[in-house]
Amino acid sequence: MTFQTAQEAERKFRKIMARTYLNQNRLEDALEIYAAILRSDPEDGDALLVLGNLYLAAGDASTAGALYTRALALNPKDLALQRQCALAQSEGATGSGESEPAGEAAVARLIEKLTGKTAPMPDAELEKAAALLDRIVHSDNPAEMVALHLDEIDDLLPALIELNIRQAESDGRPDLASGLRNLQQNVTLQKEAEKAENAEVIVESPSFTFKGSVLLLTADPEHPNARVSLAAACLASHGCQVTIDGAYDPAADARPDVVISYNPHTQPRLLESLASLAAADVPLIVDLDSDFENMPISHPLYPLTGLNTPQRARAFTASLLLSGLVTVNSPRLAEIIHSAGHPVQLVPDMWNRKNALWTRLPGTRPIANIGWISGPSQLEDLASIRRVVLRVLRELPNTRMVVVGDLNAYRLFDTLPEQRRLFLPAVPEDEKPYLLSQIDILLLPMRNQPFFQATSDLPLVEAGVKGIPWIASPMPAFRDWHEGGMLADSLEEWHQALRQLALDADLRATLGKTGGVAAVRREMSRSGRHWMEAIQQAVSVPHPTQTRMPA
Amino acid sequence: MNIVYVCSPQEADRESVRLRCHNLAGALLASGWHQASVVDLPAFLEMEPGVVALVHQADVLVIHRYAFGPMLQTVQYWKAHGKRIIVDIDLHERDLLARANLLEARAETLPLARKTGPLPAAHALRSEELRFTLRLANLVTVCSPRLADDWSAYAPTVHLPDYLNLDRYLAVRQQHPGEIWIGLMMAGDGRTELFPGLVDTLLEVARLRPQVRVHIYGSPLPGSGLNGLSADQVVLYNNLSVEEWPRLLGNLNIGLAPLSSEEGMRAGRARVLEYMASKVPWIASNAQPFREFERYGILASNDPDTWMRALLQLVDHNDQYRAEAGGEAFLYALGQDVRENLDRILSIYARSLTDPTYFHQVM
Numbered sequence: 001m002t003f004q005t006a007q008e009a010e011r012k013f014r015k016i017m018a019r020t021y022l023n024q025n026r027l028e029d030a031l032e033i034y035a036a037i038l039r040s041d042p043e044d045g046d047a048l049l050v051l052g053n054l055y056l057a058a059g060d061a062s063t064a065g066a067l068y069t070r071a072l073a074l075n076p077k078d079l080a081l082q083r084q085c086a087l088a089q090s091e092g093a094t095g096s097g098e099s100e101p102a103g104e105a106a107v108a109r110l111i112e113k114l115t116g117k118t119a120p121m122p123d124a125e126l127e128k129a130a131a132l133l134d135r136i137v138h139s140d141n142p143a144e145m146v147a148l149h150l151d152e153i154d155d156l157l158p159a160l161i162e163l164n165i166r167q168a169e170s171d172g173r174p175d176l177a178s179g180l181r182n183l184q185q186n187v188t189l190q191k192e193a194e195k196a197e198n199a200e201v202i203v204e205s206p207s208f209t210f211k212g213s214v215l216l217l218t219a220d221p222e223h224p225n226a227r228v229s230l231a232a233a234c235l236a237s238h239g240c241q242v243t244i245d246g247a248y249d250p251a252a253d254a255r256p257d258v259v260i261s262y263n264p265h266t267q268p269r270l271l272e273s274l275a276s277l278a279a280a281d282v283p284l285i286v287d288l289d290s291d292f293e294n295m296p297i298s299h300p301l302y303p304l305t306g307l308n309t310p311q312r313a314r315a316f317t318a319s320l321l322l323s324g325l326v327t328v329n330s331p332r333l334a335e336i337i338h339s340a341g342h343p344v345q346l347v348p349d350m351w352n353r354k355n356a357l358w359t360r361l362p363g364t365r366p367i368a369n370i371g372w373i374s375g376p377s378q379l380e381d382l383a384s385i386r387r388v389v390l391r392v393l394r395e396l397p398n399t400r401m402v403v404v405g406d407l408n409a410y411r412l413f414d415t416l417p418e419q420r421r422l423f424l425p426a427v428p429e430d431e432k433p434y435l436l437s438q439i440d441i442l443l444l445p446m447r448n449q450p451f452f453q454a455t456s457d458l459p460l461v462e463a464g465v466k467g468i469p470w471i472a473s474p475m476p477a478f479r480d481w482h483e484g485g486m487l488a489d490s491l492e493e494w495h496q497a498l499r500q501l502a503l504d505a506d507l508r509a510t511l512g513k514t515g516g517v518a519a520v521r522r523e524m525s526r527s528g529r530h531w532m533e534a535i536q537q538a539v540s541v542p543h544p545t546q547t548r549m550p551a
Numbered sequence: 552m553n554i555v556y557v558c559s560p561q562e563a564d565r566e567s568v569r570l571r572c573h574n575l576a577g578a579l580l581a582s583g584w585h586q587a588s589v590v591d592l593p594a595f596l597e598m599e600p601g602v603v604a605l606v607h608q609a610d611v612l613v614i615h616r617y618a619f620g621p622m623l624q625t626v627q628y629w630k631a632h633g634k635r636i637i638v639d640i641d642l643h644e645r646d647l648l649a650r651a652n653l654l655e656a657r658a659e660t661l662p663l664a665r666k667t668g669p670l671p672a673a674h675a676l677r678s679e680e681l682r683f684t685l686r687l688a689n690l691v692t693v694c695s696p697r698l699a700d701d702w703s704a705y706a707p708t709v710h711l712p713d714y715l716n717l718d719r720y721l722a723v724r725q726q727h728p729g730e731i732w733i734g735l736m737m738a739g740d741g742r743t744e745l746f747p748g749l750v751d752t753l754l755e756v757a758r759l760r761p762q763v764r765v766h767i768y769g770s771p772l773p774g775s776g777l778n779g780l781s782a783d784q785v786v787l788y789n790n791l792s793v794e795e796w797p798r799l800l801g802n803l804n805i806g807l808a809p810l811s812s813e814e815g816m817r818a819g820r821a822r823v824l825e826y827m828a829s830k831v832p833w834i835a836s837n838a839q840p841f842r843e844f845e846r847y848g849i850l851a852s853n854d855p856d857t858w859m860r861a862l863l864q865l866v867d868h869n870d871q872y873r874a875e876a877g878g879e880a881f882l883y884a885l886g887q888d889v890r891e892n893l894d895r896i897l898s899i900y901a902r903s904l905t906d907p908t909y910f911h912q913v914m
Contacts, residue, residue: 223665223666357631357632405667418682422686424683424687425623425683426624426667427624427627427628427663427667428663428666429666431628431632433631434630434631435631
């Protein structure tokens with residue numbers, strides 16, 4: 001047998017094995033064989049087709065199309081290839097477009113996407129980390145060695161931690177290994193977030209010349225909510241002089257350059273202040289964080305903020321008319337305001353990395369906490385999926401139900417033993433990261449009613465920051481966000497998603513990481529420009545006639 | 552370690568606060584190695600700036616007794632900020648929940664409640680709130696093994712016995728030759744409980760032995776009053792403060808420590824320990840809190856005849872019993888000074904710094 005024939009025979013055998021693995025749904029094993037074949041023979045048509053199919057299944061039509069094109073060039077009359085090419089084109093330019101689709105790193109990413117499981121640390125990385133560690137330990141001046149190789153240590157940090165994890169496991173220290181794994185995940189997440197940050201082009205608007213005084217009017221200036229506090233922080237970071245107050249007294253207070261009033265219809269003094277300020281030609285922005293016109297009577301905040309009295313309804317209308325711009329936190333709410341004829345700008349909700357609780361590492365626990373937090377999801381929403389949740393809790397003993405903020409909701413699970421359920425009271429918003437750290441799977445059921453359709457995506461963003469996967473009803477903002485969790489419409493879908501997440505810790509980790517990377521773009525330092533854009537618009541065009549939506 | 556004790560300022564809690572908080576805080580500070588402070592519960596709930604600054608620097612918060620009501624939200628707030636939480640309980644649950652006047656009708660006005668917005672309609676029962684708080688706690692310390700049994704289902708629970716500050720028991724004895732003083736401290740914290748017939752027994756002993764003087768501290772004599780005895784044979788100290796009690800203890804010839812109820816079975820050991828530290832012979836109910844001291848005094852079952860015999864024995868042979876009380880019993884009590892046991896106390900507190908051992912607890 002000639003060498004070439006032996007090579008062909010060996011390749012044929014490997015393809016048979018790979019097809020067998022595919023039939024057995026052993027995607028990782030099949031993929032590694034085809035990728036290896038393609039690396040050694042970039043013109044292997046079978047490998048190009050199979051790899052293309054796998055990239056297409058993972059949602060990367062760009063890479064799939066490139067592979068099909070290469071295969072088609074080798075065999076232009078192949079009808080199956082032509083169909084696949086057309087299919088990839090019809091999907092559009094989705095996916096990351098891998099430059100080396102058969103390379104180890106690309107294959108690891110593809111495996112992650114297909115299986116939801118984190119790819120194991122490549123042996124090459126571990127060997128490099130071990131070699132570096134060895135050089136440092138055996139050097140005459142370890143501190144100097146560390147200082148000289150800081151960049152390399154930084155790059156190899158996940159691998160160095162992996163070595164420690166394996167050591168801990170072999171020393172019979174599963175608790176230490178678990179803690180190190182958490183650390184490794186956080187380090188990996190931070191690295192991916194940094195990559196995402198570097199890859200994104202930050203558009204710093206050249207027209208952020210406004211450095212004037214901004215008055216934030218809110219019903220409770222002593223305890224402003226997160227949206228107000230974050231707005232104040234990011235405006236201050238852009239050089240504005242920010243004041244938070246509950247009213248404006250034209251006789252006593254200095255005239256601000258622009259005013260943002262939060263839900264002004266909720267307090268008469270806020271509307272009076274708006275009227276005074278409008279009379280003084282101060283540019284006014286009204287910020288709304290809910291669809292008050294469609295707020296259901298059963299909503300706990302309805303007595304305080306709903307349009308349940310003629311005065312409050314008039315105040316709501318008046319505030320919109322007085323304002324030069326309305327800012328909102330969800331695209332659906334922006335559509336509603338826009339269709340009512342008011343100029344509107346979307347300012348998405350954000351988070352602030354300076355709150356150390358966001359980055360505090362969670363402890364390890366041997367159970368999966370299924371969590372629900374009161375608001376925006378309500379008791380009735382949780383009740384609608386209660387049966388499904390109980391079914392999963394009963395089936396899987398290593399799960400626990402965590403209910404935050406609503407005791408009636410906690411009582412929905414009274415049939416569970418006390419050890420399998422936990423109630424935590426609500427906390428101020430600054431401490432919310434702590435509550436999230438008690439949850440491993442966040443549930444966000446919501447009724448398909450107009451009010452809830454306008455919900456902001458903030459709960460998913462916050463879950464992403466803490467690396468928590470979520471299951472949510474398909475509200476428009478949740479659909480737009482879609483990173484780091486699963487949407488569920490029917491009870492069957494809720495059951496399937498919850499069970500899958502409860503059983504698969506790797507999947508939870510992967511989704512959590514995805515959500516974390518996405519949440520970076522809503523960090524205040526990146527997302528705060530929306531406030532500046534709103535102010536810029538309000539100051540330059542007091543009563544614009546068009547809607548501004550962010551790209 | 553920096554420890555902040557959160558305690559009630561109520562008069563009814565004062566003795567317990569001294570025993571379970573001030574004693575320990577004082578010993579920690581005196582060691583020179585640790586920081587300790589005691590803050591009032593209302594100021595803690597109100598998040599007064601001085602208290603907030605103090606708590607921010609603490610490693611461990613010890614919440615004495617009242618771990619329910621608005622304390623649940625406050626404990627969670629501080630847990631979110633990395634504090635380790637120890638709940639110290641020295642009362643039966645029934646007693647504990649019945650004493651929560653301090654926490655009545657405060658919740659909605661407190662700073663944390665104002666920040667979190669209006670609460671849903673349902674209110675937890677106090678017992679529920681207590682359990683919720685215990686699930687948040689890193690550790691529960693209790694004054695008796697029975698209380699450890701009660702609470703160990705909710706959090707890692709450790710028996711932290713009562714320890715004394717012996718400096719308070721070094722008062723000069725008042726001499727009263729020819730008289731035998733029998734003392735009964737009726738503080739309102741469940742550490743002394745009368746059983747049916749005990750008062751009559753005492754009065755009968757006073758009748759049989761004219762040299763006996765029955766001293767009742769802290770409460771009027773219940774039941775039939777003086778019952779034909781002269782006023783100098785029964786001495787009542789109605790408004791005694793807890794600070795004065797140690798000074799008066801040393802004047803006694805016989806100390807009594809009766810316990811009778813389920814609540815009493817959960818009491819701490821301080822009462823008998825105080826007698827031992829003051830070299831006073833004692834009779835106590837044959838109850839769990841006192842069994843470790845069996846060899847140093849008399850444990851009697853709760854019936855009038857047994858107590859009558861024990862009392863007459865101690866009255867008739869008081870000099871001998873006083874000599875014994877000044878020996879081994881006193882030496883044992885010296886070893887129960889809080890400063891002598893600081894290492895043990897710290898090792899218990901240090902357990903709160905490790906991760907919880909119960910899977911159902913809150914990280």
